[in-house]
Amino acid sequence: MAKVMMKGNEAMALAALKAGCKAFFGYPITPQSELPEYLAKHMHKYGGVFLQAESEVAAINMVYGASGAGVRVMTSSSSPGIALKQEGISYMAGAELPAVIINVMRGGPGLGGIQPSQADYKQITRGGGNGDYYVIAYAPEDLQETVNVIKEAFDVADLYRNPVMIAVDGLIGQMMEPVDVDMEVPKRDLPEKTWATTGTQGKRPPVNINSLYLDPLSLEKHALKLAEKYRLIKAKEQRYELVNMDGAELVIVAFGTMARITRSAMEILAQEGIKVGLLRPITIWPFPEKAFNEIPETAKGILCCELSTGQMIDDVKIANNGRLPVGFFGRTGGMLPEPEEIVNAVKAMLGGLKHE
Amino acid sequence: MENKIYIICGHYGSGKSEFAVNFAKKLKTDNTNVVLAVLDIVNPYFRSREIRLSLENLGIDVISDTLNSIKGLDMPYLSPAIKGQIMQKDRTIVLDCGGDPVGCRVLKQFSEDIKKRDYEMYMILNVFRPETSNVEDIIAMKNKLEQESTLKITGLINNSNFIWQTTVEDLIYADKIIKQVSILTNIPVIYVAGLKSIINKLPESINGTPFELELHLRSNWL
Numbered sequence: 352m353a354k355v356m357m358k359g360n361e362a363m364a365l366a367a368l369k370a371g372c373k374a375f376f377g378y379p380i381t382p383q384s385e386l387p388e389y390l391a392k393h394m395h396k397y398g399g400v401f402l403q404a405e406s407e408v409a410a411i412n413m414v415y416g417a418s419g420a421g422v423r424v425m426t427s428s429s430s431p432g433i434a435l436k437q438e439g440i441s442y443m444a445g446a447e448l449p450a451v452i453i454n455v456m457r458g459g460p461g462l463g464g465i466q467p468s469q470a471d472y473k474q475i476t477r478g479g480g481n482g483d484y485y486v487i488a489y490a491p492e493d494l495q496e497t498v499n500v501i502k503e504a505f506d507v508a509d510l511y512r513n514p515v516m517i518a519v520d521g522l523i524g525q526m527m528e529p530v531d532v533d534m535e536v537p538k539r540d541l542p543e544k545t546w547a548t549t550g551t552q553g554k555r556p557p558v559n560i561n562s563l564y565l566d567p568l569s570l571e572k573h574a575l576k577l578a579e580k581y582r583l584i585k586a587k588e589q590r591y592e593l594v595n596m597d598g599a600e601l602v603i604v605a606f607g608t609m610a611r612i613t614r615s616a617m618e619i620l621a622q623e624g625i626k627v628g629l630l631r632p633i634t635i636w637p638f639p640e641k642a643f644n645e646i647p648e649t650a651k652g653i654l655c656c657e658l659s660t661g662q663m664i665d666d667v668k669i670a671n672n673g674r675l676p677v678g679f680f681g682r683t684g685g686m687l688p689e690p691e692e693i694v695n696a697v698k699a700m701l702g703g704l705k706h707e
Numbered sequence: 708m709e710n711k712i713y714i715i716c717g718h719y720g721s722g723k724s725e726f727a728v729n730f731a732k733k734l735k736t737d738n739t740n741v742v743l744a745v746l747d748i749v750n751p752y753f754r755s756r757e758i759r760l761s762l763e764n765l766g767i768d769v770i771s772d773t774l775n776s777i778k779g780l781d782m783p784y785l786s787p788a789i790k791g792q793i794m795q796k797d798r799t800i801v802l803d804c805g806g807d808p809v810g811c812r813v814l815k816q817f818s819e820d821i822k823k824r825d826y827e828m829y830m831i832l833n834v835f836r837p838e839t840s841n842v843e844d845i846i847a848m849k850n851k852l853e854q855e856s857t858l859k860i861t862g863l864i865n866n867s868n869f870i871w872q873t874t875v876e877d878l879i880y881a882d883k884i885i886k887q888v889s890i891l892t893n894i895p896v897i898y899v900a901g902l903k904s905i906i907n908k909l910p911e912s913i914n915g916t917p918f919e920l921e922l923h924l925r926s927n928w929l
Binding site for chain 1: 868
């Protein structure tokens, strides 16, 4: 298939099929319902199972079951639905089960609204459920990147035996864009799933899929093993893009749709002779702390831009480690800023810094 | 051009709403009494109701729902005013349907009143959408749209595009497929639509009258 025009939700569904996803369990919610709708229509052609569960909680536990049986499995939802899935996600992290979970974020808290948002950042990057765990989370900015990271995410989930979340906002789910779903992506060297409950055939001892460890010493050992895995992921899987960093007076940190709006703001600022760089996290967990070492000496400050009241800003401050002043600009509740609003925020911050 | 109903239908994501808005504006410049009625109860984003105020400033009446087109409203119901407008024969009405046969199903409740008037039903086509990429699939889609709406498609619109990345060659490629559909179904190609940057560069041999589109629902930064 060459380049085609697809809606984000459809493209994400097709990317999963191309990645060998063989099972999908989900429950509809705006603005991601076209994703299960597409899979309901097409999954059977790829020899897979599509099932609309009776609830989000049911769906994530079906994902747990399929993953435990060694099957490539996915679920998708939007913010309040992802909140409902947290118990299952924690269980999967505990039982070390791979899965891809797509979160097409909408405004919150609670039922919130149906317009785009990035206000699930903390829920996604701080675990979300109970216990010492993380999910690996990608936050792509356009459909091609979204398709590519979904295809990679199945490998990454299998490699680390951990749930991987794709964190996009409703706009990416709903917009149309040209995309090549067959673009090559890096393949990981994956071990055989010897841990999966595929039947012993009388040839091996049975395996257990479990997150319950009543003996505290065993649980501590398990938690430390997970911590070591997360340390490895932090070292190896940070991903980011740096744009126009050379000689930048100010660096904007933004991901997803906010990064796209920032790019337009940067063009306007460049015309006025203001050099602004973009540090764009592609993984939000692990947060790309390494990228902050590449912020040039010319930078006088960092402006964190988000579709929330300010969630990633805490990670930005940790990564910045007190080096530069950190400012914030955000819109929330489903509102998207015009590029000019970011332009004004940049000018206000630069103006303020000159007076310091 | 006066006193007609224009129904804009087609596959999900083929550009119906952008075309409907541009078409309503074109009809308005021809000095007619124009109403844009939004029948899309499928899409949560990129709906023509979002730009109601700017259209009303141009003198185009917009009818969607009774809650004054709140952005992000996710309630699948139609304004009762739509039926009234359809029965009022002095108005030129553009009906912006939801995508796919399911979006056209909404039309059925109005079909008897529509048939009493002179109507055109345009099928918007983007051959770069995977599900309407060839002659066979387009004709199957056309049949389903007609079946659900109980109305007949009277014109094809070549709206094939990759948004900003569209080339003249893309539209020529699409033209070959859509011309074939036109021959097999005996439905004429009415317009070939595209952004200003390419619409003036199309060869004369291309089917349909060139129709310049301005994007109203998609932000410039997107």
